[in-house]
Amino acid sequence: MNKKSKSYIFSKRFLDISVAIFALIVLSPVFLCVSILYLFGENRGPIFYQQTRIGFEHRKFKIYKFRSMVVGADARLTENPELYAKFVANGYKLPTSEDPRITSLGAFLRKTSIDELPQFINILKGDMSIIGPRPVVEKELVEYGDEVDTFLSVRPGAMGLWQASGRSNIQYPERAQLELDYAKNANIWFDFRIIFMTIQAIFKKVGAM
Structure with a gap:
């Protein structure tokens, strides 16, 4: 595992905070529209879905998503x-096509990745970063074997190497290897490369569920 420099850690956190604040302001109309649909539409109920995930150095946190189920x-x-x-x-x-729990609105939110937007709140709070391994539920840690500590040595991200490489098309154990590759080799240029790869994957709808 490579030791992260203080300059990298500082610049990454500064970028996370700046991007999260900007995104939450710019995307506020989207948050408002989705909220209205859940408050008054056929899918009435909680706007956000919260689930406990395992983050940096084994810390538990609640991840936020727009409810799709x-x-x-x-x-x-x-x-x-x-x-x-x-x-x-x-x-x-x-x-999504085989999951009876997903609502019609939820299927749209997932297809467009709009359901992930509330994670900018997690990023602002410091639970997550823009780039990093995807946060997992506790039972998934078994997939990382004796390298769990390496996997949890960086903040989990809204975007990551696994997503950029194919998202749901890539399953364990290949997914674990990709996430560990990032944790071991994280640097600012790797982060920018993943952002570019993720944008390509989203537009091509690679691995979307």
Whole structure:
């Protein structure tokens, strides 16, 4: 694992805060529109979905997303052994087209990645960074074996090498290797390269679920 320089850590955090504040201001109309749809539309219920993830140095935090599933989706998943087994076998995800928990609005939010926008709040709080390994739930840490500490040696990110390389098209253990490659080699130029790769992947809809 390479030791991160103080200048890199400072510049990365400064960039995270600056981008998060700018994004939350510019995207405020999107937040307002989605909120109205959840408050008054057919998908009434909580606007945000919160889930406990494992972050930098094993710290737990609540990740924020626009809710894309029915209320009580987590319980519905664990109560269905067949669905849960498929969820685990598919890298702790289900294709949108096969996931009965996802609402019609949620499918649109996921396809356009709008559901991820509230993570700018996590970035501003310091839970996450713009670039880093995707934060996982505790049960996924087993996929990183004896390199869990390396995986958690950097802040998790809204964008990362795994997403830029193919997102849901890439499953464990290849996903773990990509995330570990970033944690071991993180630097400012690597971050900018991942941003460019992620933008390409989004426009090409590579691995979108």
